[in-house]
Each structure stands twice: as C-alpha cells, then as structure tokens.
Amino acid sequence: MRNTRVAGAVLTMALVVAGAAACEGDKGGAAAAATPPQPFGAGGYRGVQLSMTKDEALASGALEAAPVSVLNGCTDYAYKGGPAPDPVRMATEAQVHEKASKAMARIDEIRANRKPVPPLTPGASVKELQEYNNRLQEQIKQDAADQQEIAALQKDLDLVTPTRKARDEALRATGRINFGTKGLRQLVAPADARTAEGVGAGSTEEELKRAYEGKELKPAENGKFELPAESGSGGPDWFYEFTMAEGKVAGLALVKHNTYCS
Structure with a gap:
C-alpha cells in the first residue's frame, strides 16, 4: 500500500511539472506570436541592409538566387520565399x-x-x-x-513604361530588391510591410502626412511623395518613396538617388 501511495505521489508531481512546462511553453509561444514584424526602413529589411553590395546581399540568404526581372539593365531579386522567375515576362523585358x-x-x-x-x-x-x-x-x-x-x-x-508597370504589378505583393551599375539602388516593400510610423500600402494621404509632419516629406514626380531616409541608411542619397493611387499609398520603397541601371 505504501509503495502504491509513493507511486501515486510521483505521478501527480510529474503531471504538475509537465503542466507547468506546458504553460511556460504557451507563454513563450504567445510572446513569439506577439513580436511585431520588422519595420521597413533605413535599417534594412528581411536581412538586406542598404549598405550591402550585390554579392553581400545575395550571400546573406535573404534573397532568392535567381533574378525575377532584368528590365532597363537592372536586376531584381525577390525576398526569400518570393515568386519564381517568370520566363515569359522576363523575355519581354x-x-x-x-x-x-x-x-x-x-x-x-x-x-x-x-x-x-x-x-x-x-x-x-x-x-x-x-x-x-x-x-x-x-x-x-x-x-x-x-x-x-x-x-x-x-x-x-x-x-x-507599360513593361515596367507589368513588372511592378507582378511583384507588388511580395516586393523586390533592385541592383544597378553601382550596387543596391532600390528596396521595394511587400504589400504588408509598414514603416516604423505604421505607414504602408493602404494608408491614406492624410495618415502619411500626419506621420511625417515636420520631416521633409514632399511631393515628387508622378504624384508620389518622398522623404529623406533617417541616419544609418548607408549614405545621404536614400529616400523613402510613397507611390499614391486614389488618395492612398499604393507602394512603398527605399530608393537611392543618382544611381542608374545601365
């Protein structure tokens, strides 16, 4: 009888410990799930930093190995897990x-x-x-x-122009990284990406202006808005570019001025 009671006590203790561990695991999982996504900004995005060379960016493992666009002499790559190259579209490009x-x-x-x-x-x-x-x-x-x-x-x-539009539409949801003659020249954000201020695709023009009030946000060509990137971007020529459509942000990118495809 005494041995039976001891065994029962040990089993009970084991269940308590297991339950506690499971609770801790649930807490850890909840904390991980609550971790906010990385903001799209001058500090880089998904492992790609603005100061990287093309070779460094490809070696980082953050990008797919094969390019997804060759338009205008530039080469675009998708983020890891992005779409496969479209041979028909790329042949047209x-x-x-x-x-x-x-x-x-x-x-x-x-x-x-x-x-x-x-x-x-x-x-x-x-x-x-x-x-x-x-x-x-x-x-x-x-x-x-x-x-x-x-x-x-x-x-x-x-x-x-229409070929560029087709490329942009095809890769708008997943984003892309663009390299020119002097390295990285453009990071195009996926549709679900947001800046640290919460601005991204779907933000209204009013929300955009309110988020960057007093921060040199100004109109640019083709109805876009641009904003100098904050420090740590790897140089003074980097700018946020907000593409607008029907009063809302339709696209978000970081663009390096004075760089070219070919």
Whole structure:
C-alpha cells in the first residue's frame, strides 16, 4: 500500500511539472506570436541592409538566387520565399530593354551629328548668299527626316513604361530588391510591410502626412511623395518613396538617388 501511495505521489508531481512546462511553453509561444514584424526602413529589411553590395546581399540568404526581372539593365531579386522567375515576362523585358537601348543610342547619334549652318557673314556676296540658302534648305530637309526617325524610335522607348508597370504589378505583393551599375539602388516593400510610423500600402494621404509632419516629406514626380531616409541608411542619397493611387499609398520603397541601371 505504501509503495502504491509513493507511486501515486510521483505521478501527480510529474503531471504538475509537465503542466507547468506546458504553460511556460504557451507563454513563450504567445510572446513569439506577439513580436511585431520588422519595420521597413533605413535599417534594412528581411536581412538586406542598404549598405550591402550585390554579392553581400545575395550571400546573406535573404534573397532568392535567381533574378525575377532584368528590365532597363537592372536586376531584381525577390525576398526569400518570393515568386519564381517568370520566363515569359522576363523575355519581354529583355526585348524591350534591347530595343530601347538601340533607340536611345541612335537618337543620341542623330543629335550628335547635327551640324547647324554657320551664320552668314555681313557683306556676303550674292554667290555666298545663294550657297547659304542652299545649305539652309538642306538642313531643314535633314532636320525633318531626323525628327521623323526620332518619332519612330520613340515608339521603342515608349514600350518601357507599360513593361515596367507589368513588372511592378507582378511583384507588388511580395516586393523586390533592385541592383544597378553601382550596387543596391532600390528596396521595394511587400504589400504588408509598414514603416516604423505604421505607414504602408493602404494608408491614406492624410495618415502619411500626419506621420511625417515636420520631416521633409514632399511631393515628387508622378504624384508620389518622398522623404529623406533617417541616419544609418548607408549614405545621404536614400529616400523613402510613397507611390499614391486614389488618395492612398499604393507602394512603398527605399530608393537611392543618382544611381542608374545601365
């Protein structure tokens, strides 16, 4: 009987200890679940820091290994767990980039080769006046031909805008990291990301302005707003960029000014 009581007491104690451990585990799980997500900001996002080189960012394990966009000569990568590359869209991007590059090179060549007719000197003879008029007429004809060619070439340049829009829409929900000729140039936030002030996709323009009142928030091109990134961003050229649509934030990014794709 005594042995039975001892065994019962030991079993009871074991159950109490197990219950306490389970409670502690539940508390730990609740604490982990309550941990707020990392804010999108100058301190970086999901393991990518603004001061990183392309090789450092890829080696960090924060990004998928294969690029998801090659538009404009830049290379974009998805955050870990992001979408796989879309070969059809990327093939279109490569074609558009090639056409746009050739068109821009030809336009630059046309403009560089234009040689204005020197002005007629005072006291010119009748023969010199006639030669001047002939050269002027030739230039007018050449200018007209050049403008016609530039207009045709502009159509290839115009392909970039809808192609960029398609890329942005395809990767808007998951975000992307953009590298140019001098390294990291843009972090595009996923749709659910928020700054430390709680601003992100879906925030109203009023909420945006209230969150950054007195912090140099200003209108930018294409209806966007931009804000200098706080210290620790790896340089003075980093800015928050808020894309707006119908009075709300539609996209959030960190962009480095004065950097280029190609």
